[in-house]
Amino acid sequence: MRKVLGIDPGLTRCGIAAVSGKALNKSQLEFTETIKTPASESLDKRLWTIGNRIREIISQQEPTEIALERVFAQANLKSVMGVAQISGVVLYLAAEFDLPIRFFTPTQVKAGVTGDGRASKEGVSNMTRTLLGNIEQFDSADSADAAAIALTAIANPSMESAQPTKAQRAWSEAINRSSK
16 A cells, blocks of 8 residues: 655645555545744744654655655745755655655646646645545645645556656756856
8 A cells, every 4th residue: 555645845834645545536644734834933944843844744654655746936936945945855855764756746736636737726625625535624725735746646656757847847958058
């Protein structure tokens, strides 16, 4: 039985969910939490708080793999940086615990859970609850998103999602050209 620790990375709110199962419609929510840090706290303290809590959750939940929402460019650079920093902490912890890690774009998560890559956030949340047995409430939208990320990994065991997306490849190529 697979047990996937889904993570919706964020510096202010980091959603975590452990989901076990063999198929999308035969999965069970084992754990959910939103780790919160105040914006007034120093960056190093916030990263330590989130990383330390994720380490505890990995030790307690003993997942077989980690599924992480892939960082993507948004208009808000500060938000992207926080997501990237937390993603780095998660990558470090995956290596520490020798866990495979898979990345999924928001579009892949929407398609994986609802069948529609353009589904609304509410649609993804509702389908996630339905697939997990009509769970009434997650502690936040972030923990519901983390469960959807874990469900996407369960639904797509062979999907190779660690490769960069077309947009990420283009961005990388542009950076490489500008540094020459």
